[in-house]
Amino acid sequence: MGLLNLFERPRTFAHGIYPIEHKALTADKPIRRLPFAPELVLPLAQHRGSPAQPGVRVGQEVVRGEPIARADGHISVPMHAPATGMVRQIGLAPTAEGPKAPAIRIKVYEGASQQVLFDLERDLDALDRASLIAAVQDAGLVGLGGATFPSHVKLIPPKGRWIDTVVVNGCECEPYLTCDHRIMLEQTAALIRGIRLVLRATGAERAIIGVEDNKLDALAHLRAALSAEPGISAEAVQTKYPQGAERMLILSLLGLEVPAGGLPADLGVAVYNVGTLAQMGELLPRGRGLIERVVTVSGPAVRRPGNFIVPIGTPVRFLLEQVGTTPELGEVILGGPMMGMAVASLDVPVTKGVSGVVALERADPDLAERKVYPCIKCGECVHACPVSLNPSLLGELAAAREYRVMAERYWLDQCFECGCCAYVCPSNIPLTQYFRIAKAINREHREAG
């Protein structure tokens, strides 16, 4: 591994930060299966785009793997039953985002089998491009890295564009998370199958897997597996946050920038998370739907951290009971600690986009109640911002409610809320939150016309 380090200079982007990784807690824990929770909660909007339309009624029996909700239009995906049981309710349920949202609740039968009974073996080679793309939608696949954008949509480039490069995101730059690391090690065959499917569906010539150089074992493993796979390569990128942000990874690997307001497709690039493609490679040949995902459960408040296959819809409370928590449990985050969302209730379910559940202990009061000072223009945020904004200036504009100036003159919309600025700020100014609010208000103004 050391040799790899010597001969390759990992590619990277400018700025960014180096948070403590905390990945050793779970990096060598093989993926394990968890039992079913007694009840699963499946929000109809687990993806970007239109929510799915329920296709079952209350009281109906569902079989593990059976479709229970239809896609509503092109930018939408169907949902499948993660466990055999009975539909108990179709109504409002708590979500991580805050407001209650429509969801299907399934009462899982005691002793329900982990075996997927809903199978549809098929010959993928016989499918044409359109049918392949439809098959991806039917599988309910979305970006499992956390973006939850329907996967099939990215297979069709906008008019006049074509995809020539598929970037496979194996960076996993968020602290604590190791699910993608384990997927690259343990689900290599499915991952490569998934990459092949995407190459076929897009007509792209090559695929590049970007792996942060804190996972050189995964990189070496992938390279060994890829030796007989022309057109697919694996490259090391520097371990730096937010390397795994789509736009940063494209810059690191290809030296290209996604134009402001544009899409990777504008560069002929489609980006997929390794977890998404491993699921694609696993599900498509058998015509199955996405019913479970790998989740890292970790953090100082977790007694037995690990990487688990979690059925979609499993309540966070159940998941934490399985791994045990310390009495000092303070904050529970879905996703990673840099961009993830703290939940207000442990009754919210693990959805398709949840890559990790990080449980932190009660914050040091000093840190939690740290005083907010005026900006001292130290420039730390300017040197940290991966898209080269001036968070210091934007912060002052936000405090003055100059939201439009922020967007029109200082590129606010290029901010993807990675959190680097707030992470480094000595004055403890909640910069990221300021920008989130500014963008939301601008959005409302735009929508109001």
Place this chain on the structure above:
Amino acid sequence: MARAIEIRTSPHLKRARTVEQIMRTVVLALLPICAFAVYQFGLSALLLLITTTGAALATEAFFARLSGQGNTLSDWSVVITGLLLGLTLPPGFPLWMAAVAAFVGVALGKALFGGLGYNVMNPALVGRAFVQAAFPVAITTWTPAFAPGRFAEPIPSTLTPPFMQPRPVGDWVAGLDLDAWTGATPLALQKFEQIELPLGETFAGMVAGSAGETSALLILLCGLWLAWKRMLDWRIPVSVMAGAALTALPFWLLDPQLYPSPWFVLCSGGLMLGAWFMASDMVASPVTATGAVLYGLFIGVLTLVIRLFGGLVEGVMYAILLANALGPLISDWTQPRVYGSGKKPRGAR
């Protein structure tokens, strides 16, 4: 799990120094320089530093109360202002004038703009600029370093009663019976008499000058420590020094008799102190990396222009104040290109 869980917004991790930490570290770095000033100039320097710091603290407390900001002394920033101001004044500077300088610096240079973070210029230099204009004689009255008996009694001018003219120090200096004393700083000697003191003396600080500006070596060490602790942007002092040395070089090559050598330029006057501790003031300097370099070069060059061609002997103060005023503009001009904002045609790989 019965206890309520906390909710915060992302990022949920933070690892940053605090404002107090930064300011305290700068104060710590200034202490050796203060100690050397006291060692060199005795009781007067000690009283001077106590006066400027005390007056700065009192002014800050007064205005913070007036504006309802609460206790702003705890961020330590005003201590830096007080110490720096003391270090830039002549050791025998009357204490009442020093207190005026501290008041003006903190009141007009900082509180008026809204306190910490909002000041456009370095408050210590604002205070010094004021007394430079108000008391031109007192601020150019130099006394010898290492005067005998300097710990027993202060320089006579130090204890001038408020609003009175300082007592002349001529008789006192004559009484010290020093052979080589000319009453001039190394800069003045060079400028008006073309006598360049040996580098060893200016570098180590065995010369006359403002209380804390004499030892270039000590300032350099303290500054390097701060830079190593990442409490100041090294680009600023380095480019100030580069700007000054590179401006001096061609003139010195043309006429080494008339013009100072680059190393003399670096080690004399307030250049070192200005470069490492005043130009680098975070609040009043640009936030971008390129901006920091331009800002530093501007200060270095302008200092030399004033020193070589201006009527004044020293130019660091005005150079920094002017550059401070330009800081926000420089930041804006040198903002790095935002990701995705350029027109990079497809196939540029």
